[in-house]
Amino acid sequence: MITAVLWDFGGVLTTSPFEAFNRFEKEHGLPENFLRTVNSTNPDTNAWAKFERSEISADEFDGLFQSESSSLGHSVAGKEVIALLSGDIRPKMVAALKEISKDRKCYCLTNNVPAGQGPGMSRSEEARAAVAEVMSLFDEVIESSKIGMRKPDPKIYEYACNRMGVSADEVLYLDDLGINLKPAALMGMKTIKVISEQQALTDLGRALGQTYL
Structure with missing residues (x-):
């Protein structure tokens, strides 16, 4: 029985920041997926991991x-990457969230960085207002x-379950990264890997016995 739905933000309720990464790479003559390669090299101790746990400042992350x-062959300033993190809201996913939140607990679990204003960072004032509406x-x-833990550390999923007041087998979790879903599934959560909006809505409907398309 699913009593709680746990949602990633970027790549689930918004378009994926990886799309912006790829545009940046093309514009600057970088190899495809170069930024993701930097972020996945020494993934627990690199600049990205430290920034998401608030262990370093934005200026420190930049350097x-x-x-x-640079050590991987191409110099990219960290501040340029931060500016790429904001995706576009997916209206149909937000509509599904509104419907699901009427009778199930809905929590957001997001890896983010201490720059700007939480999940709405690096956005225009209008876009930040739209994000704030979704967050509400x-x-x-x-x-x-804010909590000094990041996905895919299993401790953050235990933390989320405690906050929701449920056991892992009562949770449906949506994320666009398989690496984040794996430890949650091992704990007993039902998981959905979000590849596209339509696919996610179809899988949501199947898991919860509803129609969200």
Whole structure:
């Protein structure tokens, strides 16, 4: 029995920041997926991991990321990457969230960085207002930069279950990264890997016995 739905933010309720990464790479003559390669090299101790746990400042991240990217062959300032993190809201996913939140607990679990204003960072004032409206639909928003833990550390999923007051087998969890879903599934959560909006809505409907398309 699913009593709680746990939602990632970027790549689930918004378009994926990886799309912006790929545009940046094309515009700057970088290899495809270069930025993701930097972020996945030494994934627990690199600049990105430290930034998402609030262990370093934005200025420190800027320099560390540039050093790490340079060591892999191309120099990219960390601040340029931060500017790429904002995706576009997916209206149909938000509509599904509104419907699901009427009779189930809905929490957001997001890896983010201590720059700007939480999940709405690097956006225009109008876009930040739209993000704030989405955030208001959740019972709680759990941010890696505020609690000092980040996905896929199993401890953050235990933390989320405690906050929701449920056991893992009562949770449906949506994320666009398989690496984040794996430890949650091992704990007993039902998981959905979000590849596209339509696919996610179809899988949501199948898991909850509803129609959200």
